[in-house]
Amino acid sequence: MDCMIKHIKIIERMDQLIRLQATGSPEKFAQRLGISKTKLYRMIKLMRALNAPIEYGTTIQSYVYTEVVGFTFGFYSRR
Structure with missing residues (x-):
């Protein structure tokens, strides 16, 4: 379970940096996320599989x- 939460947090951070157009090169992006370049490419592949x-x-x-999209994961109050 912790692994899944960790992946979601990485995707949330990736989404934030992509929206800001502040990822830098793949090497820099991986460095900013604290992951390997190989893992970065796997995460991008996963996001693309989810239609990003x-x-x-x-x-x-x-x-x-390349188009306006939104990403949300988690629970929120519907009051």
């Missing part, structure tokens, strides 16, 4: 979403 439109923008040196 992620691409790497070479001119801005950052991963970006």
Whole structure:
């Protein structure tokens, strides 16, 4: 269970950095997340499997979403 929560937290952080267009190169992105480059690529593959439109923008040196999307995971009050 802890492993799943850890993965979700990484995806949440990835989403935040992608939205800010502040990921940097794949090496820098992995470093910012505290994971290996191999794991970064696996996480990007997982996000793409969940329909995240992620691409790497070479001119801005950052991963970006190619269309507007939202990501939410967790519980919240519906009051």
